[in-house]
Amino acid sequence: MKFYFMHLMPYADLDLDYDQKYNSAWITLPNSYYDPKKGHVLYNRYLDELEYADQLGFDGICVNEHHQNAYGLMPIPAVTAGALSRRTRNVKIAVLGRALPLLNNPLVVAEEFTMLDNITGGRLIAGFVRGIGAEYHAWGVNPAESHGRFHEAHDLIVRAWTEPGPFTFEGKYYDFEYVNTWPRPYQQPRPPIWIPSQGSSETIEWAADPSRKYTYLQTFTPAAMLAKYMKMYKEVAEGYGYEASEEQLGWSVPLYVAETDEIAMREAKPHIETFLNKFLRMPKEMLLPPGYLSLKSMMGVMKAKGAIGGHQTIDSVMEKGMFICGSPATVREKLEQYQKEIGFGHLLTLLQFGTLPAELTRKNIEIYAKEVMPYLRDKTAAPVAAAGA
């Protein structure tokens, strides 16, 4: 198993009473809530944290993309990744983003990703997403075209990386006389592609296709859902006539580890609850604009009452396996059990969340890197080797 430090870069100095006046930390929350002086400090702190992961032996660091919100200050992830590319030496840098349908010219992504891949000498992992529904309010892009634009932009970018240019591209949304991307990818034939998702059978069928075999990344969902979708990927792969490797499966989860269970719970509680109830807060209409999901999926969501917006606590998310928290022994045991049962090859941990301050974040990263990662590396080395043999 491989270990990654994922960062959302929240605006941790947010006035948490904003919700007395506004119903979301996204789109409609005035940016007068953002103080650039505090933002400057936060950006540099967060970049330091990601760079520290390189020194501590993580396999990778992950940056994110969201627009017009206090939840994550990474609207243009290539800037974050670019800053990290020269200050890190060994880690892979995963950009998770990029939200392809938002772009009027997806060749921007082909170009920025190949630049990162060349500068880092092949340390880039290319993420492709549709963005969350709020992005379509933020950028004004039609959510009814979300799926169509995603697939077309994806095809265009992969062709730009793998086919000799110049060639012409004729799509419904994009039409180019010359596709001739300079530079070409450092990794040949192309950088690895990851597909983050909150769970979708259509996405799994597409990602697992033998022509793609993309890494499917399950983000912030209950462990039961994680198990279901990982199993689905393996079954779909079997249906295609091949065995999915652990390299094709990843999980992204917030995690806090401290000296004891009691200390971990006490230190994490206010910050994970702020993350859940303040930073993630948005009405259903903002999260799920029309067309973002298929009509059938929308019906499912409408029926799942309280799926969005209900007050969440550290206990409720720990119970569902959406947050891992405890002493090194507790965290090791939980992760080992999930890995053994579910069989994912990439573990992305969100080691800073909500308002978690610098000193606790640093302690979390250190204990995780020193007391959890090495143990799990040894424990999970054998099955990975066997799967590859």
Added chain:
Amino acid sequence: MPFRDSTETIAGCNTHFMRGGTGAPLLFLHGANGAAHWLPFMEALSERYEVIVPEHPGYGASEMPEWLDNIGDLAFFYLDVIDHLGLDKVNLVGQSIGGWIALELAVRNDTGLASLIVNAPPGIRIPGLRKADIFLWSPEETVRNLFQDQSFSEQALAAAPTTDEGQMVVLKNRLTTAKIAWQPRLYNPDLEKWLHRISVPTLVTWGEQDKLIPKEYGPALAGMIPGAISETFADCGHLPYVEKADAFVARVSSFIEESAR
């Protein structure tokens, strides 16, 4: 008088129609919430006219055709409908997005029309005069904002669909509305360039208290169409045909009579 249901295949799309009454043809184009029911104003108009109420492609019981991408597609579709039904001198009445379709149709070809009546249509943009962000409203906020008299909102909320089938129609209507109106938001930058082509008698109406599209759009739009008249309904929100049904029916009828003279 009972209305008749039918399904016609036009431009490859199975399209649901309700029709009632006899007389000069009146084609009613519905707004974003569709036309699932034969409403009292349709019944009242059917006493004098042959009232034809289709559900647009992508709405209600009509199919979502592959070709539907934008408002222009629906304008050409309704030119096909007029041909298909063999309508001549049709009185075209459009509510909100239905009014926008009617305007788009008329700039393309208004030779089949006798008159054009639109209530609170989007379609043009006047800088600084923003329409409401209907896509961020919850279902309840939407119903509240549709009416000036909240007793109509209470009735509409009580009648909200509870079955899976009914809720699916709500989602489908919303999806099609997004398809045609999300970006550019509720207008077509090319429409106002060609509104001068409309040569049939045209009436533009607006509820005085419309919370979706400001009533100032009414006179601005009428000013772009040769000879068009702009009027308002007092104490009324976005749906005069519900909130001021009698006045709406009376004005539609009198305008059609004036146009025929």
